[in-house]
Amino acid sequence: MANYVDPGELAAWGDKQRAAGLRIGFTCGAFDLLHAGHVDYLEQARALCDTLIVAVNSDASIRQYKSPLRPVNPQEQRLRVVGALRSVDAVTLLDHPRPLPLIEQIKPQLYIKGGDYAASNLRSAKALAAWGGQAVVIKVQFDSSTTRTIERAALLAAHAEPEKLPASAARGIALIDRDGTIVRSVPFLHEASRVELVPGAAAALARLQSLGLRLAIVTNQQGIGLGYFSTDDFIAVNQATLKLLAASGVRISKIYYCPHSLADQCACRKPGARMLERALAEFGFPPGRAFVVGDSAADSGAAQALGVASLQIDEPDAASWDAAAAAIEAAVAQW
Numbered sequence: 001m002a003n004y005v006d007p008g009e010l011a012a013w014g015d016k017q018r019a020a021g022l023r024i025g026f027t028c029g030a031f032d033l034l035h036a037g038h039v040d041y042l043e044q045a046r047a048l049c050d051t052l053i054v055a056v057n058s059d060a061s062i063r064q065y066k067s068p069l070r071p072v073n074p075q076e077q078r079l080r081v082v083g084a085l086r087s088v089d090a091v092t093l094l095d096h097p098r099p100l101p102l103i104e105q106i107k108p109q110l111y112i113k114g115g116d117y118a119a120s121n122l123r124s125a126k127a128l129a130a131w132g133g134q135a136v137v138i139k140v141q142f143d144s145s146t147t148r149t150i151e152r153a154a155l156l157a158a159h160a161e162p163e164k165l166p167a168s169a170a171r172g173i174a175l176i177d178r179d180g181t182i183v184r185s186v187p188f189l190h191e192a193s194r195v196e197l198v199p200g201a202a203a204a205l206a207r208l209q210s211l212g213l214r215l216a217i218v219t220n221q222q223g224i225g226l227g228y229f230s231t232d233d234f235i236a237v238n239q240a241t242l243k244l245l246a247a248s249g250v251r252i253s254k255i256y257y258c259p260h261s262l263a264d265q266c267a268c269r270k271p272g273a274r275m276l277e278r279a280l281a282e283f284g285f286p287p288g289r290a291f292v293v294g295d296s297a298a299d300s301g302a303a304q305a306l307g308v309a310s311l312q313i314d315e316p317d318a319a320s321w322d323a324a325a326a327a328i329e330a331a332v333a334q335w
């Protein structure tokens with residue numbers, strides 16, 4: 001990338017701009033899903049200076065300050081997109097929670113932020129004064145954000161869902177454990193290539209679905225909390241699982257997961273009932289309209305705590321799944 005400046009070269013870059021008599025503007029952000037608000041604010045920023053450098057937050061820093069599920073787009077791609085904008089003269093990577101270390105190297109005349117707060121409140125204002133710089137805040141014209149874009153996409157997806165399900169599709173919910181129940185048990189499973197369905201699981205889930213039950217996965221993922229694998233690894237395994245299930249017409253409505261280790265003593269890790277509680281609340285079913293299916297005492301323990309019926313997959317085979325599906329079918333027939 002022609003206008004990418006390595007974080008180690010920022011001081012030299014700043015010197016070069018100043019030697020050329022250019023007024024440097026600096027700004028930073030995640031720029032995850034680029035929208036009109038970003039473009040507008042970067043154009044306004046560029047109009048205030050002669051050369052604009054944008055520090056794009058690293059994937060690691062976004063996970064830390066925003067959410068372990070962000071960013072949507074990896075840093076190489078976000079740098080590429082921001083760097084291609086006409087208003088942007090240079091891009092660099094921001095791998096800190098705050099931009100001050102980069103600002104101190106570049107020594108820009110202007111530190112530009114988009115938003116509504118007062119420039120004097122910025123922590124960096126004092127540092128900038130050391131070389132005669134100042135902070136300015138730009139009012140963004142568009143009411144858009146990455147979060148809003150994601151929420152809108154999710155909303156549209158949620159509205160598309162009912163069309164793909166039979167009309168009777170909201171009688172209850174089956175809350176199903178993942179490891180050892182839907183997919184074959186592999187200790188700390190984190191590679192999509194190792195995902196293998198338990199025989200009979202897909203057919204049984206399709207049967208539950210045809211009874212009018214929504215399906216959700218409820219899974220303990222202590223490996224995340226222990227640092228054995230990342231949230232991204234977990235998502236990749238889910239993606240492989242959902243793809244295999246989709247081949248049998250099975251649609252999982254939501255995945256609930258606990259990322260904590262045993263030592264965290266959270267309320268969500270099964271046999272804790274927090275995840276099941278959330279699922280019932282979000283889907284709007286009472287305990288009597290739900291079933292838990294799992295392969296361990298943690299699954300049945302969580303179910304018991306809420307008065308939800310539970311079915312045990314004792315062996316990872318079709319006979320166990322058939323028995324569970326038949327029992328659920330018999331119970332639903334009594335509704």
Ligand SMILES: [Mg+2]
Pocket residue numbers: 177178179180181294295296
């Ligand atoms: Mg299990």
